[in-house]
Amino acid sequence: MSTPGDHTPRWPQYLAGTTTHARRGGIQNAFRYGVDYVLLDPNSTRGPLLFSRNRWNLASVMDRNHGGAPKQGRGLTWAKEVFERAGLAPDGLTILLLTQPSFLGYIFNPVSFWLAYDGDDLRAVIAEVSNTFGDRHSYLCAQPDFAPITAKTCLTAQKIFHVSPFQEVAGAYRFTFDITKSRIAIRIAHENGAEGVIATLVGDLHDLNNARLIKASLRRPLGAMRTVALIYWQALKLKLKGARYRRRPLPPEQEVS
Known part of the structure; x- marks a missing residue:
């Protein structure tokens, strides 16, 4: 393994992002x-006054909300175990978490990402997917032999987890990750x-500071609660x-696929 590269943030990063969803097929919707994301080193507790790790604040990221079942997560320890079981030794890796923070303690993350770097090379990603029914499943995305993931790399995973009641648990996901400093x-x-859906998350990274957190809370009040409300609004539009x-099936027995 090489030494960590420039992707290791010395301070939490803020992503004022845009997410788009486009449904294809007979009934279309877009x-x-x-959205507001943070990119952070899970080993670090550094951050501005209005951001905390593992304690309440205007914005926070709690280990219990990541790495395992919702509210029972084990954070970075879990991510290291997943990578190691897949054959990627965690020693020497830099593992980062890209996620939406909770605002005033309320949290819902449709998808978060654990990013595993070997120096400047992205080697693997865990896409941690949650639905509004309280279930979670994670998809491990990597090339054969953990070759570097570039902007042109397309990674495939079979869909086995129920996310939207308007989509079948069938077909496959194709992931692309274009991540720079x-x-x-x-x-x-x-x-x-x-049929299918195309979803994107795009935005520029900046140092996380109090001003950005205040602007985010004013621009998108209630944070994750707003996300849930928008999900139900789009569901109503699809129903109309x-x-x-489709009724919710039982979630897959395996935690990661």
Whole structure:
């Protein structure tokens, strides 16, 4: 393993991002919203006054919300175990977490990402996916032999987890990660024949500070609660368009696929 490169943030990074979702097939729907993410070193507790790790604040990231079942997470320890079981020794890696912080203690993350770097090379990603039913499943994304993941790399995973009641648990995801020191662009395409959804997360990275946190809380009040409300709003629109509603199946037994 090489030494950590420039991707190791000495201070939490703030992503004022944009997420887009576009449904393909017979019933189409698309939307675009602003979202707030942080990119951080899970080993570090550094941050501005209004941001905390593992304690309440205006914005915070709690280990219990990541790395395992919701509210029972083990944080970085869990991520290291997942990478090691897959054959990527965690010694010498830099593992970062890209996630939406909680605002005033309320949290819901449709998807967070554990990023494993060997020096400047991104070697693997865990996409930690949660649904509004309280379930979670994670997809490990990596090339054969953990070759570096570049902006042109397309990684595939079979969809086995229920996310939207208007999409089948079938088909495959195709992930692309274009991540630099200053910008993040992630694309996830669910392909199931003529049906599917394309989702993106794009934005520039800046040092996290109190002013940015205050602006985010004013621009997008209630944080994650707003995210949940927007999910239900889009679900209502799909229902009114005639999309078929599917009951929630049991989540997969395995935690990671």
